[in-house]
Amino acid sequence: MKKSLKERLAILSDAAKYDASCASSGTSKRDSLGSGGLGSTEGSGICHAYAPDGRCISLLKILLTNFCIYDCAYCINRSSSNVERARFTPEEVIWLTLEFYRRNYIEGLFLSSGIIRSSDHTMEEMVRIARELRTVHNFRGYIHLKTIPEASAHLIEEAGLYADRLSINIELPTDAGIGKFAPEKRPDNIRQSMGNLRLKMEEMAEPTLQTKRRKKFAPAGQSTQMIVGADGANDATILGTSARLYGSYGLKRVYYSAFSPIPDSSKNLPLIKPPLMREHRLYQADWLYRFYGFDIGEITSTRADGMLDLDLDPKLAWALAHREQFPVDVNRADKEKLLRVPGLGTKTVKSILSARRFRRLRLDDLKRLGVSLRKIQPFVTAEGWMPHRLVDRPDLRAMFEPKPEQLSLL
């Protein structure tokens, strides 16, 4: 018997939840006032709900189908898994997107799919959904399409005309890892597809001769995802791959997804709790690389095994390993130095640079800017504050480490 729409929605959203990305930000700003249609984008995204896993729900994240001819070990939809299978018709996906959008549940659609029959067939259906949403239903909300590396160039090009973001998941940080866990996937194909997307985006960003207007091609760029903890790659390897992907293909984001046990799991995989703290540290390190002027080498040099410290955030871990560079004078140090102080974020640094033009800053001023004094005190000097060799204290690390859990009486 055919499953109801509700049953299939349950199956095909359950199958999509291992994709971490839910961003609806960074695209061109647009609305429906002129067109009289439906939908707008704000630049910064909107999270319409949060699930108890702490993740934001911004998009209707579903698969077109969870039938798949691939057998990637880490994937819930691999062909050897006995999960329930289902598929939507393109019309159903369109209906769900519009009705969910009208009730303000979502910012738009994130559509992915298992590979059925051929890559082109699957990609064609996904592109059709995006095209009809835009052209038939006048939908101006956010669309994220997962692209299939093996799909034809003309389909990817069409996808970029309707979608805000395109993404291809690299899944594992090394070619060897992909070979082991996703034998049907070709890492060189994935890299080439990302390269082609970058070339396409750059080409479209050039003003055309006739109109001087830039054509829109995936205005929110491309992103990818790496699974953390399924293979043996260490954090240095993972972050090194991220740095290469950012540099090579202009990715907007690399998502890290702590490997989470899946139903009917293959025996090659760890059936443990997802390493959520490790995932968190990787995101922090990724931020340090992109916004704080750190090199990957610096971030991962604090431990011999190439792993990030789970007890301390990577900036603090770096600072404790480089105490000779502290304390930093908040009234004189340049922006680059301030960005390296544990407890100072990019916004705070901006505020400090602005405020200190008018007066010499004291710890009180920093407190008003929302800085945690406990964290920052050992690392800075300010008007009326010298840390008195605090930075040299051997027990400094212990001051920041999480308190050991006290055992309770039985």
Place this chain on the structure above:
Amino acid sequence: MIYRYALRGRGDLTEWRDAARAYLSAGIPPEMIDWRSMDDADGLFGFDDNRLPDPLPNQPPLHVPPAFIKLAGAVICHSDPSRFALLYRMLFRLAHDRRLLQMSSDADVVMAQRMAKYVGRDYHKMTAFVRFKEMPLPEGVAGRRRFISWFEPDHFIVDRVAPFFQHRFTDMDWLIMTPKGSASWDGERLRTSDDPAEKPDLRDETDELWRTYYASIFNPARLKVKMMTKEMPKRYWKNLPEAELIPSLIANAEASVMEMARKAASEPLPFHHRLQEAAANAPVPSKPPAGTLPALKEEARSCTRCDIYCRATQTVFGEGPPDAKVMFVGEQPGDQEDLAGKPFVGPAGKLFNDTLALVGIDRQSLYITNAVKHFKYEPRGKRRIHQKPNLGEVRQCRWWLTQELELVKPKLVVAMGATALFALTDMRQRLEDVRGEPIAMEDGRVLFVTVHPSYLLRIPDEGRKAEELIRFREDMSKISRLAA
């Protein structure tokens, strides 16, 4: 004397501004004014309330930085009664020091910014957590679809947020009701009111699908309740259809993960075996005949002779007629070549093409390749910084270059730059010592050495750059004559 002024205070800046302007032009200091909101203005007030002073003579027109108007527009929406006094104090101080807003650690500035932040947050949460319910049209009536929402904001933001909903839900009629005012849109006019509304009784069947989605997209193995409540505080839950599921999702999370772990992987269904079999029996794509350039190129696609391969996008193999008389050898592909899979298509390639065109060489007649076939680089933020391949890598990659030479059999080989020279001769020589003159090679070929075009692009001094460009062009003219 103390002035008292009572405002409706429902997020309207004009109301406050008119009074504030009058006080300021009369030179009334902040501590002389008691700002109130109508809500707490009960019978205590006398007949002289909301009395404004006469302006001092010869007052210049008031000017404030645009940033203050923007900030005040947000602060005035905050529900804290102290906002009027705070804004007036800042206005008064601004009259004496225009730079006030840049003093980001000043107590008043911090306070105002904090209030603006809360208002911004409330605005954002309203755009996120309003849930529309459809009010079906009566049977037989055609027209725009109608939706109604009930929402409870913390601050007076309905006016401020209404355009967002107008821009987004343009093709439907909607009405948002809140205890702090309401807004509606009918396709022609956006109407707002600041009168409190009563909570209506609303129902929508689609909520059930949304709850299904909410429950299924949740991953029970990653329970992080604190993170959820930080972003979706409990006070919003009562108006969110999905929130009623939260307690049971949390309660059952651990059990469902345990259940998943307990079940061993089951035997795959037959379609998996059929797929595997089909893949094993898939016809192997036909390969180009061995001993030809296309075969060599195909083979090089999966080269792993050195470690550069897995960092680069792809092998960039040589390109040109298999019987070309002239072969150009560069160093290695760059950023653009790596993406396109073709040699000399980036900035250096453009300079190379332009020079070829100037001296009348047809690029199509040349075989163009590189000493190293993969791009070696160091990631730096959003860019890739070219790194010179080391001698070991050049030696490894010579495996391909030698075969290209054997298959194409060019009469003239042009080495562009020291890396190419080393790859072709295994000798490390100063470029200047061998540049610009044909050199006979053992196998009867002629070698010609010049600089790499990317070297020309990197010369900082414009004068020297021009000189070097002329020399490069002269070299290319010589090549053109040698090839003839």
